[in-house]
Amino acid sequence: MTARTGLPGAGPAPLHRVVAAQTRMELRLRLRHGETLLLTIVIPVVLLLFFATVDLVDTPGDEPLDFLVPGILALAVMSTAFTGQAIATAFERSYGVLKRLGATALPRWGLLAAKTAAVLVVELVQWVLLGSVGVALGWRPELAGIPAAVLFLVLGTAAFSGLGLLMAGRLRAEATLAAANGLYVVLLLAGGLIVPLDRLPGPLEAAGRLLPTAALADGLRSALTAGSLDGGAAAVLVAWSAVLLAAAAATFRWE
């Protein structure tokens, strides 16, 4: 005989409450760490102030801020969806947190939804802050392009989350920490965020065009300067998202 009734507990809470509770936990944990603050707020703001006031690189167009601010907004997405998420998730895996949560009412998709929601909240805070600093410096974005910019925020988050989870779900935590920080620096310099790609040597420029950072930054520049939707950049991000998320889903280890 098998017991299906008479359970001591009343079962799980409604799923939306479970996912919401996990989202709040993810946010609290992210905000608790000083290095998160450094990565998501301090570095982008410092870079924005530095490159806006020191005329180091020739930027295309009349207004350097039209190039620089969307690049920093793209950097904010990369730092939160990729670097921060990869490192946090890798350590959660090595500490057995992902394993433990697997034996609760929180489904795996719910954990990923909570992580994504927390990432989007942090990104919105970053954007409001960085956008305000940009405006204070004299940046005048094209407001009609905001819906297109939000679309790129979502696409960029998908692509960079895919990359972060691909590393976190397979590599050791220490290896993820090193690789995520290393890639962050490489993409910051060669990803078309701050330095225009046409300033790079030929082969690097060609490769840089295909990077998700360049597609995200270019898409944001078209949106926030001309108010237009850069279909090519969006297609590059969709392709990266599909490949990276599929690879992460196929290789992710929860333990």
Add this chain to the structure above:
Amino acid sequence: MPGSLAVEVYGLAKRYGATTAVHDISFTAATGRVLALLGPNGAGKTTTVETCEGYRSPDAGRVRVLGLDPVRERRLLAPRIGVMLQRGGVYPSARPLEMLRLLASFAADPLDPDELVDRLGLRESAGTPYRRLSGGQQQRLSLALALVSRPAVVFLDEPTAGLDPQARLATWDLVRELRADGVAVVLTTHAMDDAAELADDVVIIDAGRVVATGTPAELTAGPARLTFRAPPGLDVAALAAALPAGCGVAEQPAGHYAVTGAADPALVSAIAAWCADHGVLAGDLTVARRTLEDVFLELTGRELRV
């Protein structure tokens, strides 16, 4: 339904690459009872429990928890089981009360996290990050996390490892309350007193196989044994000859003597008389039933496990 089957394991086998962790394990655990999986290190206890929790797919055999397949029906089962992993499972920067509240918020009708914190002596450390808790505090939090959702079945992997005596008693009390509430408790341990104090049913496993099953009383049944200590090298044949007919004496290990045969007052008197005649001071003379530890060591051997 007290006494109905909550966990059913039949012919479980599990391999990791070339290593076979579990060859053939079968047992059932009922609601309102505590089952102890007892075995030396590497016996397959954790593999068995983690298969019940849905973390491992069996290579052979059948596992059902609350009538559900732990792997294929995991989403239905996970909210109804409580899991205490052997280590880890908590965010290093999370505080005990915070983590308990998180898992409590996953349940429709959870236990009160504050009450659990008090019960398990975690009040002073309720706001300390997990990574700064002592090993015993981490163990107690892990136990609380297994209970907070008021599950129907609780799996505790080495619940008392690293606990001080007070924390052990608190853990034992909680497990007894779970049983009284009708929860099925499956715990692994290599601590005999855990099993002796708590278990209604004991399954002794060794090298991936069940070597004995029963209640503690059934496992320790048999005639009482008389043992004593004395200087090594007594003439056991001469001693046996001085005892009532049918009695034998063995020295194992050196200086420890066990007397076979019905232990009665006449036997004790005969041994004392023989010792007096030979100027031997016998110590620790006891007449006792076999303990669970005796049974365990008889079945699993005395060699050290790696």
